[in-house]
Amino acid sequence: MIDYHAIIVGGGIAGIESALNLANQGYRVLLVEKEASIGGNMIALSKVFPTLDCASCITTPKMSEVAHHENIDIFTYTEVKKIEKDGSNFKVTILKKPRYVNEKTCIGCRKCEENCPVYVKHEYERDLGARKAICIPFTTAIPQVAVLNPADCIQCGKCYDVCPTEPKSIDFNQNPIEEIYNAGSVIMATGYTITPVDKKKEYNNGTFKNVVTSFQFERMLAPSGPFGFVMRPGDGKTPKNVAFILCAHSRDKSLGIPYCSRVCCMYSIKQAMLLSGAVPLADITVYYMDIRAFGKNYEQFYRNAEAMGINFVKAKVAKITEEANADLKLYIERIEETGKPDTVVHDLVVLANAIIPAIDHSKILPIEIDEYGFIKQEHQKDDPALTSIPGIYVAGVASAPKDIVDVIAEAGNAAMKASNYINSNLKSSTEKIKQGDK
Numbered sequence: 001m002i003d004y005h006a007i008i009v010g011g012g013i014a015g016i017e018s019a020l021n022l023a024n025q026g027y028r029v030l031l032v033e034k035e036a037s038i039g040g041n042m043i044a045l046s047k048v049f050p051t052l053d054c055a056s057c058i059t060t061p062k063m064s065e066v067a068h069h070e071n072i073d074i075f076t077y078t079e080v081k082k083i084e085k086d087g088s089n090f091k092v093t094i095l096k097k098p099r100y101v102n103e104k105t106c107i108g109c110r111k112c113e114e115n116c117p118v119y120v121k122h123e124y125e126r127d128l129g130a131r132k133a134i135c136i137p138f139t140t141a142i143p144q145v146a147v148l149n150p151a152d153c154i155q156c157g158k159c160y161d162v163c164p165t166e167p168k169s170i171d172f173n174q175n176p177i178e179e180i181y182n183a184g185s186v187i188m189a190t191g192y193t194i195t196p197v198d199k200k201k202e203y204n205n206g207t208f209k210n211v212v213t214s215f216q217f218e219r220m221l222a223p224s225g226p227f228g229f230v231m232r233p234g235d236g237k238t239p240k241n242v243a244f245i246l247c248a249h250s251r252d253k254s255l256g257i258p259y260c261s262r263v264c265c266m267y268s269i270k271q272a273m274l275l276s277g278a279v280p281l282a283d284i285t286v287y288y289m290d291i292r293a294f295g296k297n298y299e300q301f302y303r304n305a306e307a308m309g310i311n312f313v314k315a316k317v318a319k320i321t322e323e324a325n326a327d328l329k330l331y332i333e334r335i336e337e338t339g340k341p342d343t344v345v346h347d348l349v350v351l352a353n354a355i356i357p358a359i360d361h362s363k364i365l366p367i368e369i370d371e372y373g374f375i376k377q378e379h380q381k382d383d384p385a386l387t388s389i390p391g392i393y394v395a396g397v398a399s400a401p402k403d404i405v406d407v408i409a410e411a412g413n414a415a416m417k418a419s420n421y422i423n424s425n426l427k428s429s430t431e432k433i434k435q436g437d438k
């Protein structure tokens with residue numbers, strides 16, 4: 001007996017798309033997300049290349065569809081801990097982390113959040129803004145249920161006092177719960193994170209106030225971002241002269257990341273364009289080794305940025321130092337011109353951090369991974385969803401850095417592969433539905 005036809009690990013755009021593809025064919029799906037909301041990295045982006053659509057406007061309807069689909073169950077704040085083969089099926093161990101808020105009774109009114117006196121760095125804003133110790137992670141989060149972080153809580157009890165539900169939704173007695181579910185197939189959609197700002201000490205030893213990560217800048221550009229406008233985190237001033245450094249951590253053997261992170265050229269060009277709209281008088285320079293505008297209309301996107309007056313300089317940035325006024329001095333080597341070292345000063349620097357796997361997959365299952373920790377694709381060209389374990393498929397950045405267009409295509413492919421696998425192991429289509437209906 002199985003509980004679900006498919007369990008999908010990761011509620012980013014790859015997981016959401018795979019879930020919808022399977023559920024629309026009548027399969028019962030469990031989508032498991034370790035964060036307090038589904039949406040993954042995409043929901044936190046500002047606008048997306050090459051169309052410059054608002055990321056949230058594309059992601060939110062899909063998040064909502066998956067949440068309301070009759071064939072899909074979603075567990076958020078739940079981590080997949082172990083996946084074991086069980087005949088042709090899979091035994092999946094999950095850990096439901098305590099929210100200290102009852103998911104069934106919380107009405108998402110945010111009264112607890114408004115009355116909580118504790119401010120801490122906001123992970124969703126990539127540490128730029130502040131959140132409360134108890135909060136709904138972001139405005140369009142799904143589910144609209146608060147989560148309390150016990151490490152931040154001072155136990156003042158204010159959230160409990162103002163909670164309007166009967167019985168109270170705040171529940172300090174919750175414990176982690178481990179459960180096991182059986183599934184006919186598994187899709188790994190575990191996604192990515194980016195390298196930390198101080199990964200390369202020559203660019204930021206962790207103390208430079210006005211050197212930010214690509215994702216921090218993404219949040220600054222987002223209409224729903226931490227400040228609502230672009231500013232230097234160091235002093236709140238509007239930047240006048242911004243540098244983007246491509247391949248900041250990628251294609252660097254010394255950092256153990258010799259590969260290209262694939263989307264950085266395009267998202268940095270996008271960010272430069274959005275910045276020129278947000279701060280029209282700013283000088284904007286992109287330091288690059290090559291521009292890899294690999295997709296449909298991407299080259300034109302790059303040319304449009306040049307036409308907008310964004311300055312593209314083919315140069316390698318060797319080092320950054322901080323000036324007394326927290327401006328940044330870049331030591332560069334121009335590749336096309338003199339080849340001689342040069343220095344330039346900018347008042348804000350945005351790094352194109354490398355994309356790395358979000359988790360150590362080997363801790364969950366004995367799946368083959370590549371030397372950088374991404375899930376190995378058995379046939380990268382002609383069967384990209386196939387992994388080393390029959391019945392387990394991969395979708396999205398879990399296998400390698402890629403853009404949303406490719407993520408969506410792969411998610412459909414993974415769902416189709418999972419569907420074929422489930423069907424070949426179930427005796428009839430009636431049983432297919434019955435078993436999953438449990």
Ligand SMILES: Cc1cc2nc3c(=O)[nH]c(=O)nc-3n(C[C@H](O)[C@H](O)[C@H](O)COP(=O)(O)OP(=O)(O)OC[C@H]3O[C@@H](n4cnc5c(N)ncnc54)[C@H](O)[C@@H]3O)c2cc1C
Binds near residue numbers: 042193
């Ligand atoms: C700064 C920046 C800007 C970008 N801009 C663009 C753009 O404009 N256009 C574009 O096409 N692409 C862009 N991209 C790339 C885009 O973000 C990705 O292609 C896309 O979001 C990847 O989706 P995903 O679902 O594969 O991964 P993710 O969004 O990372 O989702 C994976 C999910 O899995 C969850 N998870 C991981 N492990 C577990 C576990 N054990 N149990 C449960 N859940 C788990 C994670 O919490 C996460 O929510 C950008 C990337 C960056 C870094």
